[in-house]
Amino acid sequence: MRLQLNSPVKFLKGVGPKRAEALQRLGIRTAGDLLYHTPHRYLDATTVTPLARVAINQDVTCVGRVVSTGVLPTRRGLRVFRAVLRDASGLLECAWPGRPFLERQIKKGQLLLVTGPVRYYHGKQIVPSEFIVLAEAGDDTDGDPGLVLPIYPATEGLTHRQIRALVQQHLDELLPLVVDPHPAGFREGHQLLELHRALELMHRPPKVADAQLGRRRLAFDELFDQQLVQARARHLAKRSRVGIRFELKRELTTQLKENLPFELTNDQREAIREITDDMTAPLRMHRLLMGDVGTGKTVVALFAMLLAAENDYQAAIMAPTELLAEQHGATLTRLLEPLAIRPEMLLGRMTAAEKAAARQRIAGGSPRIVVGTHALIQESVSFRRLGLAVIDEQHRFGVEQRAALVEKGDAPDVLLLTATPIPRSLALTLYGDLDVTQIRERPPGRGTVKTALRTDAARAKIYEFIRTECAAGRQAYVIYPVIDESERADLKAATTMAEKLAKTFAEFRVGLVHGRMKAEERDTTMRAFRDNQVNILVATTVIEVGIDVANATVMLIEHAERFGLAQLHQLRGRVGRGAAASHCILLSDSSEAAMRLQAFTETTDGFKIAELDLHERGMGELTGARQSGGVPLRYANLETDLPLLDSARAAAAAMIGTDPALEKREHAAYRERIVTRYERGFELFRVG
Numbered sequence: 001m002r003l004q005l006n007s008p009v010k011f012l013k014g015v016g017p018k019r020a021e022a023l024q025r026l027g028i029r030t031a032g033d034l035l036y037h038t039p040h041r042y043l044d045a046t047t048v049t050p051l052a053r054v055a056i057n058q059d060v061t062c063v064g065r066v067v068s069t070g071v072l073p074t075r076r077g078l079r080v081f082r083a084v085l086r087d088a089s090g091l092l093e094c095a096w097p098g099r100p101f102l103e104r105q106i107k108k109g110q111l112l113l114v115t116g117p118v119r120y121y122h123g124k125q126i127v128p129s130e131f132i133v134l135a136e137a138g139d140d141t142d143g144d145p146g147l148v149l150p151i152y153p154a155t156e157g158l159t160h161r162q163i164r165a166l167v168q169q170h171l172d173e174l175l176p177l178v179v180d181p182h183p184a185g186f187r188e189g190h191q192l193l194e195l196h197r198a199l200e201l202m203h204r205p206p207k208v209a210d211a212q213l214g215r216r217r218l219a220f221d222e223l224f225d226q227q228l229v230q231a232r233a234r235h236l237a238k239r240s241r242v243g244i245r246f247e248l249k250r251e252l253t254t255q256l257k258e259n260l261p262f263e264l265t266n267d268q269r270e271a272i273r274e275i276t277d278d279m280t281a282p283l284r285m286h287r288l289l290m291g292d293v294g295t296g297k298t299v300v301a302l303f304a305m306l307l308a309a310e311n312d313y314q315a316a317i318m319a320p321t322e323l324l325a326e327q328h329g330a331t332l333t334r335l336l337e338p339l340a341i342r343p344e345m346l347l348g349r350m351t352a353a354e355k356a357a358a359r360q361r362i363a364g365g366s367p368r369i370v371v372g373t374h375a376l377i378q379e380s381v382s383f384r385r386l387g388l389a390v391i392d393e394q395h396r397f398g399v400e401q402r403a404a405l406v407e408k409g410d411a412p413d414v415l416l417l418t419a420t421p422i423p424r425s426l427a428l429t430l431y432g433d434l435d436v437t438q439i440r441e442r443p444p445g446r447g448t449v450k451t452a453l454r455t456d457a458a459r460a461k462i463y464e465f466i467r468t469e470c471a472a473g474r475q476a477y478v479i480y481p482v483i484d485e486s487e488r489a490d491l492k493a494a495t496t497m498a499e500k501l502a503k504t505f506a507e508f509r510v511g512l513v514h515g516r517m518k519a520e521e522r523d524t525t526m527r528a529f530r531d532n533q534v535n536i537l538v539a540t541t542v543i544e545v546g547i548d549v550a551n552a553t554v555m556l557i558e559h560a561e562r563f564g565l566a567q568l569h570q571l572r573g574r575v576g577r578g579a580a581a582s583h584c585i586l587l588s589d590s591s592e593a594a595m596r597l598q599a600f601t602e603t604t605d606g607f608k609i610a611e612l613d614l615h616e617r618g619m620g621e622l623t624g625a626r627q628s629g630g631v632p633l634r635y636a637n638l639e640t641d642l643p644l645l646d647s648a649r650a651a652a653a654a655m656i657g658t659d660p661a662l663e664k665r666e667h668a669a670y671r672e673r674i675v676t677r678y679e680r681g682f683e684l685f686r687v688g
Contacts, residue, residue: 005032005177014166022158034167035174038202038218038635039150042211043130045115046148050089054118054126061115062126063087063134066108071100085112095125109137113147130161148205171203181669190647193217216644219636223429223645225674226633227652228662230432232685235660243284243411244313244387248276252306252339259338264299267291267441271300274437275415279307279388285413288394288431291439292606293419293573294446298331300439301390304415309341309368313387313412316370318377318405320396322347322519323526327548328392329371336369346372346381349520377404385409392417419573420566421606423614425638425645432649440607447553449576451584451601453560453594462556462585463504469554470508470535474580476554478538479571481562483514492558498538508535515542541567543574550578560586561593565600565613572604615639661685 003011009028010020028034045061054060064085072080079100084093094114096102106112116128130149152163180187180195187194193201193213201214257264264272271289278285291297305315317332319325325347332343344367346358355375361367365384370376386409391402394416406414416434427436454462466476478501480494498512511525511534522542528534530547537543537552541563555575560568568586575582586597599612636644655667662671662685675685 003031003173003177005030005035005174007031009034012166012170014169019158019166022155025155026153026158031170031174031177034170035178035199036218037152037163037167038199038215039152039211041151042205042208043115043149043151044208045113045130046207048113051085051087051092052089054092054124056118056120056124058118059116060118060126061113062092063111063113064092066106066110066112067091069103069106069108071103081106083112085114093123093125094128094131095119095121096128106131106133107137111135115149148208148211150203150205150211167203171200175200179669181673183666186651190220190651192220195221215635219633219641220644220648222633222635223641223648224652225670225677226429227432227645227649228656228670228674230649231652231656232660233433235656242282243413244279244311245282246279246307246311246313246387246413248280248307249310252310252341253303255339256303256306256335260299260335262443265296265439265441265443267439268296268300268443271437271439272303274435275300275304276307278435279304279413284411285415285435286433287414287435287437288416288418288427289437289439290418290421290427292421292442293570294442294577295439296443297417297419297439298328299335301392301415301417302332302335304413305369305388305390306339308387308413311387313385314362314365314368314370314383314409315388315390316372316376316383316386316405316408317390317392318397319371319373319392322349322373322523323530323547324392325371325373332369332371341368343367343369343371346370346375348373348375349523350375374401377401377408381408383408386412388413388415390415390417394418395420420570421610423607423611423638425642426610426614428645428649429633429638438607440605447576447578447580447582449572449582449584449604451572451586451604453586453588453597453601455589456587459587462587465583466536466554466556467505467508470505473532473551474554475529475532475534475549475552476536476556477543477552477571477574478536479543479555479557480538480540481559483516483540491562494538494540497558501536501538505536509533510536510538512538513542514540541571543571547574548577549574551580552577553580553582555582555584556587557585558587560588560597561590565596565609566606568600569606569609611639 007030009015009023009030010017012031012034015023026037028037047061048063049060051062051064054062062085064087066083067086068084070082072082074080078098081096081099081102082093083106084091111134113132113134114126114128115130116126119125119127132147132149150164152160152167154160154163175196178196178199182192195217198214198217201210202218205211205214275285275287278287289297289300301317305317308315317328319328325345329343329345336343344358344361346355346362350358359381362370363382363384375381389405389409389412391397391405394402395418406412422430469476478497480492480497482491482493484493484495494512494514498510502510511529513522513525525534526543526547529537530549532551552575555572557563557568557571572584575584586601588597596612600609603609638645659667662668671685
């Protein structure tokens with residue numbers, strides 16, 4: 001059978017059923033998958049040190065002939081395999097503690113490359129982290145002076161050395177099967193290597209820098225495929241996006257502007273202008289408004305809702321929780337009072353009679369602005385004329401839920417809101433099919449939030465500070481990473497600590513909320529906290545997005561090292577919402593996390609924190625979080641590859657602009673690759 005890239009990996013020499021099963025755990029099902037299973041790091045063994053010149057505590061790479069081998073027991077019963085190497089400069093011993101089985105692999109007379117630290121034990125020794133047999137006994141070659149050793153992602157039952165041997169065994173056979181979809185002119189324009197050369201450099205780089213050249217080509221292809229999917233989605237959306245062309249009548253919107261109890265920030269004005277331009281254009285708006293906690297997204301959304309209302313359309317805003325919907329309802333009621341407009345509320349907890357009456361009013365068209373939760377998307381809800389759908393904390397809703405609200409109208413405009421700032425690079429990959437507006441500027445008059453990192457030694461002082469704040473009539477949050485101690489015995493847990501804190505702060509009311517409580521029970525406690533009937537709220541991250549309590553001035557986060565930076569930022573955003581100075585205290589005894597937690601205390605800019613988070617967690621974890629049918633990035637690094645992403649985005653837009661369904665013969669390879677690789681790409685390209 002002739003080998004092809006889509007041949008099952010089990011047919012490759014050296015792969016039996018057991019190995020095929022292990023390879024499958026790594027996502028390697030075909031010969032092509034093995035070729036694209038690239039190293040995640042490299043061990044640079046190109047600089048070889050003569051054996052006589054190695055120094056204690058250095059990491060070195062040496063090459064020598066094996067002159068003797070043996071297994072020696074230690075006093076503690078550990079068996080150590082030893083081999084003595086010789087080169088032109090002299091002799092040196094290598095020791096492999098606990099690996100006596102190497103006696104069957106390393107033989108006298110072989111030429112061996114070893115790399116690892118030099119230790120002192122009855123004389124100098126190398127303790128190799130890696131070794132490679134360069135030549136067998138009797139082979140006259142002096143061997144390669146040094147190599148770059150690729151280290152592959154491995155799995156149980158299959159070491160990175162075994163994967164390396166398998167790749168090297170088949171690489172010369174697989175590389176000629178690679179077909180490059182990019183023509184020479186395209187490659188030159190984007191300064192890209194040929195595909196088979198890039199793969200060769202990834203698996204056999206003469207220098208570590210050469211592997212980076214190969215990775216750059218694979219990263220471009222990965223981003224280009226992704227951007228083709230986004231460009232296709234944008235094209236289809238525009239083609240089907242003939243929507244409502246609103247007129248800027250400056251009736252309700254001007255009244256709101258004149259009656260606002262505060263000045264809009266420059267960012268808010270710019271966001272309103274972009275949204276207005278979208279809504280007054282013939283195509284449907286599909287925009288994401290991304291702004292940090294407290295930057296005033298709700299007011300921007302209200303201007304959009306009033307633009308729809310003054311054109312005799314209805315606008316609806318859907319929030320993921322009842323508390324958040326109530327909060328929006330209260331904010332909008334306050335801001336709309338001078339305009340004599342009262343928003344209609346539709347929540348799951350309303351009585352059947354209240355809901356029926358609200359649905360009847362919505363269907364009749366009398367409420368111009370409707371605020372609700374998932375209750376808005378039930379079949380029994382119909383709008384007379386829905387012109388704008390606003391979806392808050394849009395990532396908390398599934399694709400189908402968002403679509404269900406939009407389908408309540410006849411091609412309404414869509415505005416998505418998120419309080420989770422993300423870097424531009426991530427926005428381009430995750431939301432490339434949306435127009436994105438960022439709000440970074442905070443309205444004046446917001447209280448400042450001081451952030452401090454403390455160890456457990458400061459606990460008594462912190463508690464005293466919380467007592468002082470609560471005695472002055474203010475409130476505090478205390479956050480824990482787990483609900484109960486059975487989850488992690490080494491971590492303080494919310495349920496246990498709520499009981500302890502109730503005793504410590506006996507003069508105050510302490511409440512508890514966590515994710516395992518019934519929604520009604522949780523909401524009751526959070527409402528009590530909102531209404532200042534609870535002074536100290538003990539919680540898990542369930543409060544990360546939710547209530548706006550202007551009176552809360554202290555946020556104490558225990559085991560802060562257990563949270564991501566973006567998560568810490570969302571938690572910190574729960575305080576500083578009133579005029580009083582607020583404090584976020586991170587409690588952690590982790591020396592490993594001290595540097596990143598200190599970096600967090602030095603900035604309140606959510607976008608900067610998102611960059612730090614991206615740097616810390618890597619883009620794979622972050623990109624994998626969105627329900628888009630996409631795949632996490634394997635080769636591209638969004639921290640360093642932004643120019644590559646911009647280049648891929650422009651090239652994808654140009655290609656889709658001339659061939660929207662990739663139907664031209666020269667684009668067939670792109671289409672096939674996307675349909676195979678992306679669930680979403682299959683949907684977008686299957687019908688041409």
